[in-house]
Amino acid sequence: MNADHEAEFQGYVRARWAQLVRTAYLLTGDRHHAEDLAQTALAKAYRSWRRIQRRDNPDAYVRRILITCNKDRFRKKRVPERLVDMPPDGAGADPTARVAQRQVLLAAxxxxxxxxxxxxxxxYWDDLSETEVAESLGCSVGTVKSQAAKGLAKLRVRLGPAVERAEAGAGVGVRTS
Incomplete structure (x- = not known):
């Protein structure tokens, strides 16, 4: 890779690292796995950077690599998932109610x-359009819509009782939508 491509890639990594780790954290539930996953995805992106940078949306391509690497992690060996209460780039101490909400949401x-x-x-976390999600996952927009609907329905069922307990225990309102 020539110096210009190297500099562009380094700039991309600096600009996107935190976002990639947050996305990986939400996929894995573990900060260390998330960092490893982001590093692995970026290492694969580095090898193809000339081709990736010519695309209209290199972010979608790198996200797709990230998701594929996460799937590969389970193909090689079964990795137990353990969700924790703090995201990788936590900004200070959360109020008690927010920590409880986060734990319930991450578990769900x-x-x-x-x-x-x-x-x-x-x-919903990375705030991508349905088209961008479909491109990242290599599926149709219809699949994104149906999987989102099913996932949100399961979260609503799972979070219904937990949200009520969190509201009663913390004395605050919790939004689920």
């Missing part, structure tokens, strides 16, 4: 099948 997210979890994370 961890119960979703991997494809539904990937769609929910990319669509």
């Amino acid at each position: 997210l961890g119960e979703l099948p991997s494809r539904q979890r990937a769609v929910v994370v990319l669509r």
Whole structure:
């Protein structure tokens, strides 16, 4: 890779690292796995950077690599998932109610099948359009819509009782939509 491509890739990594780790964290539920996953995805992107940078949306291509690497992690050996209460780039101490909400939400997210979890994370946490999610996952927009609907329905069922307990225990309102 020549110096210009190297500099462009380094700039891309600096600009996207935190977002990739957050997305990986939501997919894996573990900060260390998330960092490893982001590093692996970026290492694969580095090898093809000239081709990737010529695309209209290199972010979608790198997200797709990230999701594929996450799937590969389970193909090689079964990795137990353990969701924790703090995201990788936590900004200070959360109020008690927010920590409780986060724990409940991450536990519910961890119960979703991997494809539904990937769609929910990319669509609602990363705020991607349905088209961008479909491109990242290599599927149709219809698949994104159906997987999002199924995933959100499961989260609503799972979070219904938990949200009521969190509201009663913390004395605050919790939004589920």
